[in-house]
Amino acid sequence: MNQLTENAVRYRWTAVLGGVALLLGLSMLGLSVAAAPQQPAQKLSASAIQVLRTQPSEGLTIPEDFRAATYEHLIDELEKTKKFQKVYRDGDRTAASVTDLVTVKLTPEAFKEGSQKKREVTTVSGATSLKINVQFVSKDGKVLLEKSVEGKVRFFGENLGATKDFAKKVAAAVNESF
Amino acid sequence: MMINSRQVKSSVTGFGIALFLLSAPVLFSGQADKKAPPDPSKVEDTQCVIGLEGIKHGNKGTLSVEGGALHFLKDTKTKAEIPISSITDIYLGNESRQDITGAGKVVTMAIPYGGGRVLSLFSHKVEVMTVEYTDSNGGFHGAIFVLPEGRATPMKDFLVSQGAKTTTHVPAPPEPTQEQKP
Numbered sequence: 001m002n003q004l005t006e007n008a009v010r011y012r013w014t015a016v017l018g019g020v021a022l023l024l025g026l027s028m029l030g031l032s033v034a035a036a037p038q039q040p041a042q043k044l045s046a047s048a049i050q051v052l053r054t055q056p057s058e059g060l061t062i063p064e065d066f067r068a069a070t071y072e073h074l075i076d077e078l079e080k081t082k083k084f085q086k087v088y089r090d091g092d093r094t095a096a097s098v099t100d101l102v103t104v105k106l107t108p109e110a111f112k113e114g115s116q117k118k119r120e121v122t123t124v125s126g127a128t129s130l131k132i133n134v135q136f137v138s139k140d141g142k143v144l145l146e147k148s149v150e151g152k153v154r155f156f157g158e159n160l161g162a163t164k165d166f167a168k169k170v171a172a173a174v175n176e177s178f
Numbered sequence: 179m180m181i182n183s184r185q186v187k188s189s190v191t192g193f194g195i196a197l198f199l200l201s202a203p204v205l206f207s208g209q210a211d212k213k214a215p216p217d218p219s220k221v222e223d224t225q226c227v228i229g230l231e232g233i234k235h236g237n238k239g240t241l242s243v244e245g246g247a248l249h250f251l252k253d254t255k256t257k258a259e260i261p262i263s264s265i266t267d268i269y270l271g272n273e274s275r276q277d278i279t280g281a282g283k284v285v286t287m288a289i290p291y292g293g294g295r296v297l298s299l300f301s302h303k304v305e306v307m308t309v310e311y312t313d314s315n316g317g318f319h320g321a322i323f324v325l326p327e328g329r330a331t332p333m334k335d336f337l338v339s340q341g342a343k344t345t346t347h348v349p350a351p352p353e354p355t356q357e358q359k360p
Contacts, residue, residue: 053318061348064269065308068320072228089317158300160227 044136044144044178046102050088050095051075054132055107062108062130069160070106070132070151073167078104081171083178102144104170105135109148127152128159134170136177145177218332219243221325226250229309229321230258241323243336248309250323260311260321265342268334269308273347305330309337 051074054067078087088095095101110131129152136145151166153159224241226233230250233239239252247259300306307330309321325333338344 061274063272063274064267064310064320064347065272065306065322068308068310068322069228071318071320072322089313089319091312092315092317094315160300 044102046084046100046178048086048088048095048098048100049078049084049102049104049136050090050092051078051104052090052106055105057108060108060110062111066130066159066163069163070130070166073164074104074106074170077167077171078174081174081178083174099139101139103137103139105137107133107135109133128162130162130166132166134173145173147173149173216329216332218329218336221329221333223326224250224329225324226252226258227306227322227324229319230260231319232256233258241325241333243333243340246340248337248342260309262337262340262342264311264313265309265337266312266318267310268337268342268344269310269347270330270334271306273349300324307334 051071053071054062075087075089078084086098088098088101108130110129112127112129129150131148131150134147134149135143138144147170149166149169151162151164151169153161153165220240220242222240223238225236225238228235233250233252233256237252237256239250239256242249242251243262246263247261248265249257249259251257305325305327307323307325309323311319311321313319334344
């Protein structure tokens with residue numbers, strides 16, 4: 001009789017423990033299922049990045065000072081992200097030895113000239129905008145990321161501000177994806 | 179004692195002539211200074227907008243050419259230089275690259291939406307000089323300077339005379355003229 005009672009108690013405990021384990025397992029599964037959509041997409045990684053000069057674009061003439069300002073601002077902003085050990089400039093011979101180098105290609109798509117005077121007077125019109133297609137390309141030529149980024153200067157400031165705005169937006173995309 | 183009016187007139191005239199003769203050297207030397215062209219190798223009150231290592235964006239200083247290099251001097255501690263031999267191109271104002279389409283031809287202005295003029299970095303009238311150069315590893319740099327009026331072209335010419343390279347550029351398109359009604 002005592003033997004039977006002991007066995008019954010043992011079975012009961014086993015059943016309780018099994019139930020708890022099952023519940024824990026199910027809840028863990030539920031949590032992981034719920035968390036799955038929130039997991040970020042797989043991030044890109046590279047030890048170094050090289051920014052090429054803006055590519056020529058058909059039928060669109062952009063003054064060289066604008067191109068140079070865009071380029072220099074982008075180099076600055078990419079360095080600020082601290083995502084890469086080195087940010088190489090176009091033509092830098094030492095970049096050739098980096099095996100996981102990512103190259104940034106810039107192709108201007110459109111621009112609209114605004115007016116600083118209008119911006120200062122109305123603060124709603126007179127925005128200057130510059131749209132550039134940005135490609136991040138791996139060493140084997142695969143396009144890892146492509147975005148059309150628009151730099152704008154809406155309120156106060158020179159058109160130069162549009163180039164800085166563009167560079168900041170590209171840096172934000174890099175922070176998101178790398 | 180009577181003073182003759184003729185005597186007064188002659189003494190005033192004499193005083194005037196003496197004053198003119200005394201001040202002539204000062205007056206003419208001033209005019210000579212104004213006519214003398216400014217030194218193309220040194221431009222003070224220049225703003226470095228961006229692109230020089232060690233110089234903060236927008237710093238003002240003196241741009242000068244000496245010892246085979248273009249120097250930007252903010253103060254004795256803050257300075258930068260670009261060897262002239264490393265300069266690959268110099269652009270003034272809104273000039274663009276000629277090979278913009280890759281076909282080596284001059285392209286006409288096309289603006290996708292709005293506008294009618296080339297996009298300018300600055301809305302007010304300033305003289306902008308963009309100096310493109312390579313560093314010791316061959317990396318491309320673009321330094322943008324804003325110079326006082328009338329000083330950019332002589333500076334560019336002087337740099338070219340010292341060995342800086344330039345290519346043919348597309349000039350900025352002219353300002354649109356108002357339509358004339360018949």
